[in-house]
Amino acid sequence: MSPVLDVSRHLSVIEYQGGEILKRVTAFLPEEETYHRACRIESLKVDLLICGAVSNSLREMLESRGIQLVSFVSGDIEDVLSAWLQGKLPRPELTMPGCHRGRGCGRRNGGCHRGQNRLKRHPK
Amino acid sequence: MIRNQKKEPESSTDIILESISDGVFTVDLDWKITSFNRAAEEITGISRKEAIGRRCSEVFRASMCEVSCALRQTLEKGSSLINQATFIITAEGQRIPISVSTALLKDKKGKVIGGAETFRDLSLVEELRKELKGLYHLGDWVSQSLQMRRLFEILPQVASSETTLLIQGETGTGKDFLARTIHNLSSRKNRPFVAVNCGALPEALLESELFGYKAGAFTGANRDKLGRFALAEGGTLFLDEIGELTPSIQVKLLRVLQDKTYEPLGGTRTLKADVRLITATHKNLASLVKKGLFREDLYYRIHIVQLELPPLRNRKEDIPLLAEHFVGRFNRIQGKAITGLSPETLSLLMAHDYPGNIRELENIIEHAFVLCNEGEIQLCHLPESFILKPVPGFRVPLLGKDPFQVLETQLIMQTLVRNQFDRDAAARELGIHKSTLYRKIQKLKITLPLSR
Numbered sequence: 017m018s019p020v021l022d023v024s025r026h027l028s029v030i031e032y033q034g035g036e037i038l039k040r041v042t043a044f045l046p047e048e049e050t051y052h053r054a055c056r057i058e059s060l061k062v063d064l065l066i067c068g069a070v071s072n073s074l075r076e077m078l079e080s081r082g083i084q085l086v087s088f089v090s091g092d093i094e095d096v097l098s099a100w101l102q103g104k105l106p107r108p109e110l111t112m113p114g115c116h117r118g119r120g121c122g123r124r125n126g127g128c129h130r131g132q133n134r135l136k137r138h139p140k
Numbered sequence: 141m142i143r144n145q146k147k148e149p150e151s152s153t154d155i156i157l158e159s160i161s162d163g164v165f166t167v168d169l170d171w172k173i174t175s176f177n178r179a180a181e182e183i184t185g186i187s188r189k190e191a192i193g194r195r196c197s198e199v200f201r202a203s204m205c206e207v208s209c210a211l212r213q214t215l216e217k218g219s220s221l222i223n224q225a226t227f228i229i230t231a232e233g234q235r236i237p238i239s240v241s242t243a244l245l246k247d248k249k250g251k252v253i254g255g256a257e258t259f260r261d262l263s264l265v266e267e268l269r270k271e272l273k274g275l276y277h278l279g280d281w282v283s284q285s286l287q288m289r290r291l292f293e294i295l296p297q298v299a300s301s302e303t304t305l306l307i308q309g310e311t312g313t314g315k316d317f318l319a320r321t322i323h324n325l326s327s328r329k330n331r332p333f334v335a336v337n338c339g340a341l342p343e344a345l346l347e348s349e350l351f352g353y354k355a356g357a358f359t360g361a362n363r364d365k366l367g368r369f370a371l372a373e374g375g376t377l378f379l380d381e382i383g384e385l386t387p388s389i390q391v392k393l394l395r396v397l398q399d400k401t402y403e404p405l406g407g408t409r410t411l412k413a414d415v416r417l418i419t420a421t422h423k424n425l426a427s428l429v430k431k432g433l434f435r436e437d438l439y440y441r442i443h444i445v446q447l448e449l450p451p452l453r454n455r456k457e458d459i460p461l462l463a464e465h466f467v468g469r470f471n472r473i474q475g476k477a478i479t480g481l482s483p484e485t486l487s488l489l490m491a492h493d494y495p496g497n498i499r500e501l502e503n504i505i506e507h508a509f510v511l512c513n514e515g516e517i518q519l520c521h522l523p524e525s526f527i528l529k530p531v532p533g534f535r536v537p538l539l540g541k542d543p544f545q546v547l548e549t550q551l552i553m554q555t556l557v558r559n560q561f562d563r564d565a566a567a568r569e570l571g572i573h574k575s576t577l578y579r580k581i582q583k584l585k586i587t588l589p590l591s592r
Contacts, residue, residue, distance in 0.1 A: 022203065024206060048469070051317070069229035070233065076333060077333075079332065088231075090195070090198040112199070113186045113187075113199050114184070114185055114186040114230075
């Protein structure tokens with residue numbers, strides 16, 4: 017996983033249904049400015065974004081565009097994806113340090129466990 | 141500095157590292173953190189207990205980690221890096237500007253066993269630098285312009301009111317950033333800020349985007365979807381390019397402003413909207429009203445307070461500052477160490493009129509970053525189209541280092557091109573005698589096309 021979403025160069029865009037991957041493409045993310053970056057991610061029409069560290073400003077811009085974030089996730093992308101599809105994310109070994117016990121990690125209210133069961137993608 | 145091993149007696153080095161205000165951590169050859177001092181804990185917001193044993197990029201979370209990791213460069217090249225500018229993301233999501241230095245870690249036999257990184261929090265330095273430069277700043281806005289100062293002065297009061305705002309300004313002047321700054325200064329700052337570009341969506345889509353829809357409202361609406369008004373509940377909704385709204389959406393928006401209520405597409409229930417509206421346009425709304433293209437009642441509802449963002453050509457004193465800002469940002473993002481702009485480059489940038497405003501300046505600097513690897517950005521790094529459109533036989537002289545001469549040359553060349561190399565017309569436009577212009581052309585070594 018890329019450590020900082022604010023500067024990461026690529027997004028792996030995955031369509032899934034019922035725990036099964038339907039399509040997977042890599043999107044280039046050349047935009048440097050936070051606002052333009054948020055617009056670019058919005059244009060990819062993603063419902064959910066699993067990422068590493070993210071600044072409050074970018075997180076707010078994405079959430080205000082209706083994109084749900086599971087942030088401060090670390091580890092190998094395949095492990096993260098597999099954990100997500102099995103409904104096992106977040107989990108401590110795939111979470112960046114400083115992001116448990118309900119504190120911190122870019123959220124004003126609560127820790128990193130939000131939305132675990134609410135994030136479903138409907139590709140059609 | 142407390143290491144991984146337990147109960148190890150503290151050496152004098154450990155005591156020193158614990159007492160300094162610079163963050164220090166060390167990694168092994170697998171990029172796992174082996175030590176993490178007190179200042180590192182404070183700056184990153186991560187305890188050493190959590191940090192030790194984790195990969196450094198997961199703990200440090202610097203903008204340089206992915207593309208230009210300083211420690212990787214040091215371990216690969218065997219040499220230290222000093223004061224590389226970057227930023228980190230703390231556990232609270234804050235971006236902290238820092239400078240980073242690295243060194244190799246060797247055992248007693250001289251074998252490389254890892255690397256050490258020290259980093260300094262530059263937040264306070266950045267703040268003080270702005271103060272010392274006598275800059276006007278508000279939030280992320282920095283300016284030397286009096287026009288912007290007046291804007292900064294009224295912004296806190298404007299932000300604290302609940303009034304609907306209209307921001308007017310040309311494309312690229314930063315209307316969206318101003319809207320966000322107002323939101324961040326307001327009592328709604330902990331609630332969402334939602335932005336919609338009204339010009340980017342067709343009417344049907346814009347209506348469903350703004351107000352949402354219920355399942356079954358139209359073909360393909362399989363589930364309820366919240367609109368931007370609902371997403372911005374309790375916060376601020378920023379409607380950019382409001383001059384592009386169609387008459388039917390104008391009516392619906394007027395109703396929200398008058399009654400604070402709306403109905404999602406296909407919905408039967410009226411919803412309440414607790415949203416502050418900030419609108420923006422690059423068009424002259426008053427003239428659209430006169431032409432009957434924009435509703436007069438809506439116009440008076442949204443332009444209760446109007447803020448004007450000046451075009452960059454009217455605040456050219458900010459060009460060096462903005463250029464410096466962009467150079468710093470691209471340095472951080474691209475891991476380069478460009479030192480700034482050469483005097484002649486800056487002169488040329490100052491002479492330009494920027495129809496694309498700040499965004500255009502940003503694009504020019506970004507272009508220069510592709511071609512410039514180190515040192516100062518020179519004229520040759522600027523886009524060719526920006527320097528001068530090529531005309532057969534029209535030779536551009538090698539520009540010297542005197543900024544006045546560079547400016548004068550550029551001005552004369554642009555005027556000549558604009559007047560199809562008619563020297564009489566160019567002299568008239570410049571307000572000088574044609575013989576004076578001729579002397580200047582000779583002195584500045586400008587070669588005109590033969591046919592002219």
